[in-house]
Amino acid sequence: MDIGLLIEGQEGVEWSQWLALAKACDEGGIHALLTSDHFGSLYGANRCSLDAWAVVNALSAVTERVRLGVLVSPPTFRHPSDLSRLAATADHISGGRVEAGLGVGWNEEEHRAYGFRFPEAPARMKMLSEGAEIIYRQWTEDVFDYSGTYFVLERCSALPKPVSRVGYPPLIIGGSARQKTAGLAARFAAEYNTTFGATPDACRERRQHLDEACVAVNRDPSTLRFSAMTEFVIGRDSDAVQYRLERIASLQGLDGGQAFLDSDGMHGRSMLVGTPAAILARLEEYRAVGVDRVILQHLLHDDLEALELLAQEILPSIGR
Numbered sequence: 001m002d003i004g005l006l007i008e009g010q011e012g013v014e015w016s017q018w019l020a021l022a023k024a025c026d027e028g029g030i031h032a033l034l035t036s037d038h039f040g041s042l043y044g045a046n047r048c049s050l051d052a053w054a055v056v057n058a059l060s061a062v063t064e065r066v067r068l069g070v071l072v073s074p075p076t077f078r079h080p081s082d083l084s085r086l087a088a089t090a091d092h093i094s095g096g097r098v099e100a101g102l103g104v105g106w107n108e109e110e111h112r113a114y115g116f117r118f119p120e121a122p123a124r125m126k127m128l129s130e131g132a133e134i135i136y137r138q139w140t141e142d143v144f145d146y147s148g149t150y151f152v153l154e155r156c157s158a159l160p161k162p163v164s165r166v167g168y169p170p171l172i173i174g175g176s177a178r179q180k181t182a183g184l185a186a187r188f189a190a191e192y193n194t195t196f197g198a199t200p201d202a203c204r205e206r207r208q209h210l211d212e213a214c215v216a217v218n219r220d221p222s223t224l225r226f227s228a229m230t231e232f233v234i235g236r237d238s239d240a241v242q243y244r245l246e247r248i249a250s251l252q253g254l255d256g257g258q259a260f261l262d263s264d265g266m267h268g269r270s271m272l273v274g275t276p277a278a279i280l281a282r283l284e285e286y287r288a289v290g291v292d293r294v295i296l297q298h299l300l301h302d303d304l305e306a307l308e309l310l311a312q313e314i315l316p317s318i319g320r
Contacts, residue, residue, distance in 0.1 A: 001283065001318055002293040003310070004032035006071055006229060009055060010040055011251065012047035013301045022059050024304050025066040028311030032067035032099065033059070034295065037078070038107065039114050043252050053078075053086040060094035067097045071193060071229070071295065072174045074105025076124060077116045080131035080151060084138045084158060091162040091169050098164070100135070101172035101193060104128045126150065129184055132173065136188040139168035172227075177206035182213035191225040193295065198228040199270045200282075204289035225292045231264070231271040232296035234279055234309050241274060244306070248299045272296065276313035283318050 005025060007013060013021075013035075025033045037052040052070045059068050068090065073083055083100065091098040104124040105111070111118035119127075130148040137144050138158035146153040162168045170190035175181035177194055185192040194206050203226075211221040233248065235241035245257030254260050261268035272279050272294075286294055300306065 001287045001291065002031040003283075003315060003318060004034055004067075004227070004293055004295040005030050005307070006034045006036065006295050006297045007301050008038075008042070008297070008299060009035040009052055010038035010042065010047065010049040011045070011299075011301070012041070013050065014048060015050065015055075015058075017301055018050070018055055018059060019062065020304060021301060021307075022063050022066065022068075024307045024311075026063050028307060029315050030066060030307070030311065031293065032069065032295070033063075034069050034071045034099070034101070037070050037073045039077075039110055042107070045251075045253075053083075053090070056098065057086065057090045057093060060090045060098065063094070063097075065097075067099055068094060069099030069169075069172070070101055071099075071172065072101035072103030074103055074124070075127040075131035075150075076105040076111060076118060077114070078131075080134040081138065081153070081156070081158070083131070084135040087135075087169050088139070088158070088160060088162045091164055092160060096162070096164040096169075098162075098169045099172055099191075100169050101174055102128060102132055102135075103174040123150075125180055128173075129180075132171065132184055132188045136168075136171060170225075177209040179209075179213075182209050183216070185210065185224060186213040186217045186219050189224065191227055191293070193227045193229055195229040197264065197266060197270050198230055199266070200285040200289050200291075202270070203228050203286060203291050207290040226290055227293035227295055228286055228291050229295040229297055231273070232279075232298055232306075233271070233273040234306050234314075235275060236309065237275060244300060244303070245273070247303075251299070276309060280314060280317055283314070287318075 035052045041047040056068050087100040108118045127150045143157045172191045173185040173189040174193045214221040233244050249260040
């Protein structure tokens with residue numbers, strides 16, 4: 001099982017902090033460092049939000065081992081041609097270490113604030129489907145035409161092609177493994193990432209949906225990697241865990257650590273919270289239901305001690 005790290009870049013992560021995070025991942029053996037793709041804080045705060053793909057391209061030049069990427073970019077404010085070019089550029093700079101996650105987009109307030117159209121959910125799903133196909137074909141075909149509802153391309157010859165070892169950066173589709181996103185991933189993605197209530201039991205069911213979607217298009221289900229993203233809070237003891245829970249609650253404007261645990265609607269059952277031993281036990285539960293990679297949502301981006309614990313106490317036992 002691989003372990004990745006997701007940073008909510010829109011919550012005030014400064015460039016010096018990105019550098020420190022990347023160094024910790026590179027040196028600690030963390031498989032991937034990923035960022036969310038938003039234009040501003042999700043908690044109503046006035047916080048710095050460096051552009052996600054600009055950060056990935058910059059980090060590509062100053063890291064050696066860690067994989068880099070975005071989880072996830074929506075087609076509502078990332079045109080697929082622009083996104084495929086950004087990812088291909090970072091792929092060249094990094095020497096083939098880039099991943100590109102796609103999602104439908106959900107934050108209507110953010111779209112309105114920055115002047116992006118926010119159509120109804122069926123239209124956004126259609127945009128995602130068209131965007132995934134366009135990006136895949138730009139990475140894998142020489143010249144092609146495309147005529148969709150939202151995007152039209154004429155004699156597209158996207159250069160340069162990526163340099164990743166599979167011929168193109170891994171394309172990740174995110175969601176809850178429902179019919180539409182599962183089918184889309186079976187056609188174009190290297191990995192499916194699930195979140196929102198992603199307990200081990202939910203992951204078992206979602207993995208089954210993905211397997212069925214692969215079979216429906218004559219794809220070997222074992223070729224579609226399955227990852228789960230979950231909030232992550234670690235401490236050497238219960239007091240350290242509680243301290244971090246309180247810090248996160250404060251940053252999110254919540255009334256204490258229990259309110260944060262309750263924020264997933266499952267009283268923390270889809271989160272990885274606890275001492276290294278407790279988190280190792282939970283990771284084994286995810287491995288047992290077919291999860292290939294767990295992406296830890298690290299909400300305290302200035303807390304490098306937590307990453308040291310991850311590198312020293314978790315990775316040697318779970319496998320990298």
